[in-house]
Amino acid sequence: MPVTNGNRTLTEWLTLLLGVVILLVGLFFLIAGADLAMLGGSTYYALCGIILVASGVFMLMGRTLGAFLYLGALAYTWVWSLWEVGFSPVDLLPRAFGPTILGILVALTIPVLRRMESRRTLRGAV
Amino acid sequence: MRRSHLLATAAGLALACAPLAAHAQFAPAGSGGPPSATIPGPGNADEPKENTPPNSSYFAGPSPYAPQAPGVNAANLPDIESIDASQVPAMAPQQSANPSREDWPAYGRDDKATRYSPLTELNPETVKRLEPAFVYHTGSYPRPGQTNKWAAETTPIKVGDGLYMCSAQNDIMKLDPATGKEIWRRNLGVKYESIPYTAACKGVTYFTSSVVPEGEPCHNRILEGTLDMRLVAVDAATGAFCPAFGHNGQVNLMQGLGESVPGFVAMTAPPPVVNGVVVVNHEVLDGQRRWAPSGVVRGYDAESGKFVWAWDVGNPDDHNQPTGNRHYSRGTPNSWATMTGDNEQGLVYVPTGNSAGDYFSGLRSPAENAVSTSVVALDVKTGSPRWVYQTTRKDVWDYDMGSQVTMMDMPGSDGTPTPALIVPTKRGQTFVLDRQTGKPILPVEERPAPAGNVPGDSRAPTQPWSVGMPALRMPELKEKDMWGMSPIDQLYCRIKFRSAHYDGEFTAPSLDKPWIMYPGNNGGSDWGSMSYDPNTGILVANWNASPMYAQLITRKKADALGLMPIDDPNYKPGAGAAEGNGPMEGTPYAIAIAPFWDPVTKMLCHRPPYGMITAIDMKHGQKVLWQHPLGTARANGPWGLPTGLSWEIGTPNNGGSVVTAGGLIFIAAATDNLIRAIDEHTGKVVWSAVLPGGGQANPMTYEANGHQYVAIMAGGHHFMMTPITDQLVVYALPDAIKH
DSSP states (O other), X not given: OOOOTTOOOHHHHHHHHHHHHHHHHHHHHHHHHHHHHHTTOOSHHHHHHHHHHHHHHHHHTTOHHHHHHHHHHHHHXXXXXXXXXXXXXXXXXXXXXXXXHHHHHHHHXXXXXXXXXXXXXXXXXX | OHHHHHHHHHHHHHHHHSOOOOOOOOOOSSSSSSOOOOOOOXXXXXXXXXXXXXXXXXXXXXOSSSOOOXXXXXXXXXXXXXXXXXXXXXXXXXXXXXXXXXXXXXXXXXXTOOOEEOOOSSOTTGGGGOEEEEEEEOOOSOOTTSOOOBOOOOOOEEETTEEEEEOTTOOEXXXXXXXXXXXXXXXXXXXXXXXXXXXXXXXXXXXXXXXXXXXXXXXXXXXXXXTTSEXXXXXXXXXXXXXXXXXXXXXXXXXXXXXXXXXXXXXXXXXXXXXXXXXEOBEEOTTSBTTOSOOOEEEEETTTOOEEEEEOTTSTTOOSOOOXXXXXXXXXXXXXXXXXXXXXXXXXXXXOOOOSSTTOOTTOOHHHHHHTTEEEEEETTTOOEEEEEESSXXXXXXXXXXXXXXXXXXXXXXXXXXXXXXXXXXXXXXXXXXXXXXXXSSOOEEEEOOOOXXXXXXXXXXXXXXXXXXXXXXXXXXXXXXXXXXXXXXXXXXXXXXTSBOOSTTOOXXXXXXXXXXXXXXXXXXXXXXXXXXXTTEEEEEEEOOOEEEEEEEHHHHHHTTOOOTTXXXXXXXXXXXXXSBOOBTSSEEEEXXXXXXXXXTEESBOSOOEEEEEEETTTTSEEEEEEEOOOSTTOOGGGOOOOOOOOOOOXXXXXXXXXXXXXXXXXXXTTOEEEEEXXXXXXXXXXXXOSSOOOSOOEXXXXXXXXXXXXXXXXXXXXXXXXXXXXXXXXXXXXXXX
């Protein structure tokens, strides 16, 4: 019997919650980052914000692409961090630590998103 | 499969949300510590007219020129008479001139303020067995309903059979140095209302009379300046007031200061006695009004308590006490740091601050500008400056001099030593001067400084840089130095950084947007001062790197924020207390000021370390021997939560060091509430212990019953947000403690 939308599992809800978190972080990055860029500061936040917003939206749509976009943003974050401060643990802490923790969670959602995707495909086929 | 997913997700979320990074902290807004200083931000320094409350109760404050009523006289003492300097009896040899090996007879241990002890029982090996010997409770701490303004900052002195100290509210006591048993206690009844920015009593002064014969009461005396502006002399043996000093042992130091209220002016540092003259200075609450009470420095006869001279910057040729309703000139630079006496030169070295109305210099007189934020060498016979060395010109950054200067002999190129003075500053520039002339011994460069931003005020074109000494400062801030727990608060701080003027150390005050002060008034060297080992030539300095974020605001905006000076009848504590937002009444502007931090997490905006300790070899080219962060993250964290991490992050610190012939440095100071022993030669921490409160005080060491003791006041500090206690903690080896 097909699972309906109103019958999500807990992991699916947590995945969606993660999507909300990423979307909110992305919006903050985008808006505050644009402010910073206009003040003559780094453009990283605004650019990363665009990817994060997209990532969050796709995750909320239950699309695996959302997770891969986040992992892309994470890769960008690491490259930018290393470019800005090198291998200094104290300086990498605020830049890369939190995003990497989130990245691990996002990676864990990939099977969940895949399941959601395949279910949709299934429903579409019925 | 599903369950493990769930667990991993939950654990991960918890981790991501947990406070992960350690950080430095300052007091929260509201009760105690800096008031809720909201920096208005770009374009918000003014207030639209309709928002300005009607000024029905405008309090102008006393005119600097009109005659005025005397201020508070805490003990209702009659006026004190004057005597001529020639009538001051010749001074007997003092304990601090050549301290006994086992003693610590003055705040900085000796007349030179070296903070060096020749004791050797404790060395990098034996110190590992150090244990608490006793704890003494002074009885002064905030009672329910009182704002936390406490930071005892006390260093006991030890002479012979007595350990002499004061409580944060100036009660004086003599303790048995081996057991901590109270031998006598003299309560002085200093009221809560008299506490200025901080309830502190850095120490007392031991004075041996040449007039009273040995064996009689008050031959040896303890002198103290109080928060409520009394100069007190008690017998060292019994604690009884010295009847021949002032009026039964007390002198009212409010005499001649004109109008004031309790807590506006206060003494927190031990007064030095130089050639028989006890010299007193006092703090004047920052940021209140342009015409705050005078910063006058005065000399009194240490035998009789009679007035000898005054150094009043506004009346440089008049060294007498004002008579009738006249008063010392208002708004002049004050000196709150511990002064150093030089009997040989007949000088007292006075570290000065800037004029009242700290962040606007447009109304200061040339006479004030000549002596502010300087070391002033006053002749103790006349009260006139013999020389002045200025460390910041036209100071509008509150780089007031907090450190006691240290005397040393500087080896010259031909081998003859020059009598020198080490002058630490909040800028982290350490000047080394010839104490006979005030001329720099090590090179000083005049470097261009930025111009001003504010109409009616101008900045000095150049500022002095002591390029011959290692700078106790971090490189200038960049956007990428912004820090945080996550990219979110880091981004907030980057915006904050980019929204302010920042043009290096001397960025001028501004109205259009905030400006960053770095090192700022909590930076560099403060009242902990430095310690100097004359044998190894090692100079020990602990210092801070904690910027401030400030903005000038218009009078209208200040009124809308409810900022008013402490002497305003409508003044409410917390609405505009010192060191935070200040009304600067009488100047065109007020000041909004706070640490450069994220006000939500209370984490400083820039990367650590925030506190450092440095050892400088003064005998071989002033090179840095070692330098490392001071203070672990164990008691600090975001939102003030302790992380328990032993990571030596380098926290803000307040309080100084001791250096011993045993090759050890003792220091607490950091906000991790630890006292530690550091190997003088390697910089390695060889011992540490957790204190019951914040160790924001200078430790000291002495010998009793043949054993070495280390004492630290764990009184805490309201602004540093460390736990307040009334406990003096004294450590010794188990052999000393067993009996």
